[in-house]
Amino acid sequence: MTTCTTSWRICRRSVSAALQRCAAWALSSLAIVGVLAAQDAKDSWTTYHGDYSGRRHSSLTQMTPANVHQLTLAWAFATGQTQSIKATPILANGVIYISAPDHAWAIDARSAHQLWHYTYPANEGFHIGHRGMAIYNDSVFLTTPDSHLIALDAKDGKVKWNVTIADAKKGYWSTNAPLLIRDHLLVGVSGDFDNLPGILTSVDPETGKTQWTFYSTPPPGTAGNPSDGATGGQMWMTGTYDPESNLLFVGTGNPTPVLNGPVRAGDNRWTDSILALNPDTGRLAWGFQATRHDTHDWDAAEVPVLVDGSFNGTPAKLLMQASRNGYFYVLDRTTGRSLLTTTFATANWATGIDQDGRPIPNPAKEPARDGRLVAPDESGGTNYRSPSFDPKTGVLVVSAHDAYGIYFFRSDHGAYGWAGADYGVFGKSILRAIDYQTGKIRWSHDLGEGASAAGVLTTESGLTFTGDTAGNVIALRTSDGATLWHSGIGRVGNSPITYELDGRQYMLVAGGASLYAFALPEHR
Amino acid sequence: MGKRLQNLTELIGVVVVLQAASPQPRSPEQLQAGQRAFAAQCGFCHGRDAMGGETGPNLTRSAIVADDVGGDKIGPVIRDGRADKGMPPFRLSDADLAAIVAFIHDQKIKSESPGARRSVNAADLQTGNADAGRQYFNGAGRCATCHSPTGDLAGVAKRLQGLELLQRMLYPSRARGATVAVRLPSGELVAGALAYRDEFTVALTDAEGRYRSWPAGRVTFTVDNPLEAHADQLGRYTDDDMHNVLAYLQTLR
Known part of the structure; x- marks a missing residue:
């Protein structure tokens, strides 16, 4: 099997076929050729999702259903922060880069030895969490709570440049793990508490210069009223990319004002949508709206997972998303046409599904003065935690959340920012394996009361890794969801990754504010 | 705003x-x-x-x-x-x-000043019908299976009002907790308040206040969690049911 060398500058094996497999891991701008194949660079994990497809499926097979019960701790790294790790680490050239708000660390992937720690100056942006970093040649990139983008020297953590992506004083912040496509570094921001247009920015990774800006809702001064008066639609999660069609896929967040629907009657495009953009120009190729006229803070920012599979017996280029509104969507990613829409988590807010595959919102479930009992709650049927696609069994494994909340709005709540009130009532977490061709749940695995924050990793050997709500990282058999191993490491707040160094496979996961690397015993 | x-x-x-x-x-x-x-x-x-x-x-x-x-x-x-x-x-x-x-x-x-945003006042919640709520309480809602207006709920509207009463009605997270009976491999039966439970561990607090835990796979145990009925009911309430039951509870002063 072809693998990348340990150099991150170029994938050295051969030119075309090997690049097709090493693809996203070779970080020379010339060598970046994304593919939808499983992750093949055993010693690397160089983007948020591990590859452009967002499948988080590894080709590594040293850990198997038969031996995973022997997993043992190889090392642990404590960040020393009070906030838990939500970031997916990236790994290149034997070095792991992990982030938290205002912080970035480089550590040795073999030993957890810290190479450097960068601290961003104190600032007034939102410090809610951080999803991870990006890497390009000798630079790693960190977004900040006050919506800056910092290029750090990968060797020593020194600042190369620092640019402003969006105006933090207006209410933008960023937790985003940027996505590198050739010489475009795509950076998203957040901002729910002010009425702000949704922004995705493409930045030159060499200089920090802005290449283009895409608005998911109209910037001030736009003629007409294409979003029905809504702002929002922030693209705060990392997108996916199909090199064959040269399309970037990104999910957009909820409209603002968040809970006040009457002031923005209409569908509110392109909020709560899955969008296909040309990464060279930022031009919209197509859009699919997962939630029309959202009044419950349900982003469609969740990972748009790309799969080359079959649908109704015909080969198909697919995009699938388990969305925060509780619905699972399968689209033809060449056109954005809906192929399948069904629920994967409890949802009581729609009266049916329209001819375009979009759920039809029930007006009676809009926030009201006396309260409406709605599923999912604000945190959603799922959230930023990543799902994983297992090609062998054809399932998308999703950390789902069956939950109810009560939603209120009265006219004096106004039309700015949140503009209403909502309260979670009760929820429980269930890992669900969704058959992508039918939408049926192949198996479920209870994760406990409350919302799990852990994403999912599957491997070619038939393992599924995730975390429950009680602070256990768990390994399941992908074919049926049976538990094979667990370790109580504290609340798992990120999505596990895996890599192989010196012939040893590691599974890396965050528990609380620490990273834990698990491996099989060295002398088996 | x-x-x-x-x-x-x-x-x-x-x-x-x-x-x-x-x-x-x-x-x-x-x-x-x-x-x-x-x-x-x-x-x-x-x-x-x-x-x-x-x-x-x-x-x-x-x-x-x-x-x-x-x-x-x-x-x-x-x-x-x-x-x-x-x-x-x-x-x-x-x-x-x-x-x-x-x-x-x-x-x-x-x-606490007029017009503040993001708040829910007790006055906002007065859309229910107390008679319909009482019927639901005693009938379809099966609330009377566990609760009594002259027992545990007597005077509830004096203790809780408005949003807090609604939230506690839907899911009373601070109400009496679950109990568990654990059968040990020796045959001994240990019962107490459920102190912890995940897929791998079950624990209780016994009558003396001691915490005791076991690997969940090595004992057999039965959990009695009265809150499960509340969680199940969330999928059955209509919004009218919810407001009606609240109106009924507000009469229990």
């Missing part, structure tokens, strides 16, 4: 603070510093205005805030966190902590 109005409210808030006979006067500078620090560190969970957010409660309605004098109750919560509720500890300077405390108190004053 627009920026302009928000600023106006802030101005009014400052005036109110200056007029209030507060034991600890709060300067506009301190409130501004508190607002900034709160937004950065606390805002996502509790809302930038402290009136509730994605995972954190509305602090202007918090009992801890109501009881707090100069940070004596809020300070320890911020410094130590509330692990059981998912709140991490925060390391803040004394000045930042004092500013955040001042800001929270200021927001509480604002929230």
